[in-house]
Amino acid sequence: MKANQMRAFGGPETLVCEEVAMPSFGSGEVLLKIACCGVCHLDIILRSGMRSRVSLPRILGHELAGEVMAAGSDVEEFKVGDRVTVFNFQACGECADCLRGRPSLCRFTKGDIGQTRDGGYAEYAVLPAANLVRLPEGMAMEAACFAACVYGPPYKAIRKVGEIQRGQAVVVTGASGGLGLAAIQIVKALGGRAIAITSSPGKVELLKEKGASDVVVSADGSFGDDVRALTGGRGVDLVVELTGSPTFAGTLRSLAPGGRCAVIGELHGKPISINLGLLIIKEFRIEGVQSASREELREILDFIDRNGIEPEIWRRMPLAEAAEAHRQLHEREAVGRILLVP
Ligand SMILES: [Zn+2]
Ligand SMILES: [Zn+2]
Structure with missing residues (x-):
């Protein structure tokens, strides 16, 4: 598949669009065909090497939406064809903070999507089912991908x-x-x-x-x-x-x-x-306030959909132009969001 990988920490030129192996999925995981992925200021911070948990090479991108292509045999919540977006904290789900609906405070987090595991600057991604939320019927992927962040x-x-x-x-x-x-x-x-x-x-x-x-x-x-x-x-x-x-x-x-x-x-x-x-x-x-929870994300998707809220999209760019997207975001040329569309 085609993916834009961060090969080193540094400037936008460290983002390289190339052919990589299709990711394989295991228990509790889902293979997604990515429809679009937002480029976030956080991605620029990660690229510059300011977060210690990020290892290389890494496919950035946490503002993604896509369609379920396949799922591990134990995944019951999602089926092929479901349209989903991502809750980006990989919280443990079991600690006191997770249980009271505050996953962003989890001390046992495995890191975030697009940081400690590959994210959405690609044609496909494998993600934990526990991090996905189904879109309301008919909701546009482009509106949904920004719901969490x-x-x-x-x-x-x-x-x-x-x-x-x-x-x-x-x-x-x-x-x-x-x-x-x-x-x-x-x-x-x-x-x-x-x-x-x-x-x-x-x-x-x-x-x-x-x-x-x-x-x-x-x-x-x-x-x-x-x-x-x-x-x-x-x-x-x-x-x-x-x-x-x-x-x-x-x-x-x-x-x-x-x-x-x-x-x-x-x-x-x-x-x-x-x-x-x-x-x-x-x-x-x-x-x-750092982040909404996964439960709140369901509520937000419904709210955006019900009220016809549309994000301000500045530009849609192919995966090969991720470096240019980072440059435009950093130089503050963009008014609204930049979307990578595989
Ligand atoms: Zn973001
Ligand atoms: Zn936890």
Whole structure:
């Protein structure tokens, strides 16, 4: 089969498209024909060698969707022809954290799809059945492949942490990135009001097109007063924090009493300072969100499908152009996601 393999750690040129042996499958595993695979910023981090558990050569790609071609004899959940996408954490499934539905906290994880085992930059992949989720009838593969990585964290932030309902206001920082656009789509689908914060004046139109009720252009944490003015002085019920320390002062200032802040992203890894008195008096809640669970992924697929949510796709490229896709993503030329289509 054709695959794009990472042969060394380094620049985009380490991604080489070549003919490799078809992967064989064993018990508990499924052979998938890949329909499409998203190129993620995480893939660039992995390629540069910043994650110690990745060995070489490796086929990257965790944002994939495809069709079941064959399965191990003990696999009962899936049959040939099923259309599936991937939950990318290979959690143990048995520890206390896994059992309470928090697989991203599993201490016995075998690493992630596209990291410690081959992923979706290929025509075929063999994956554990325990990591697959069936798509709703008729759902497009291109929408499904982004459900876990792009829609998962904002969905968990908005529905589980924020418990956002019709009419409630949500601030989304770093709104013009992939997760930010996803967050806006989710808030809009719930009948909420999304207030987008972006540092790029050029992204205002796109944000409104995607469903933002209001857009505040701000490169630092100074948007809090704008948000208050937009909400009659009250502030918002939830901030989806995608940039972290650079915007956190504005985030705190934006919160209504009893407001929640779901932290999904941190750009610089810098400490912040908080007046804990404010936290007490306003009864704020600040919660980190890394990933949705496999159960939540089923819910997300249904939600995306039911609400006709479509990801912003910038370009579709063949496997041979994975290096070019990495370059465009890294140089921030891409507005929306890049898809590799075998
Ligand atoms: Zn991803
Ligand atoms: Zn576990």
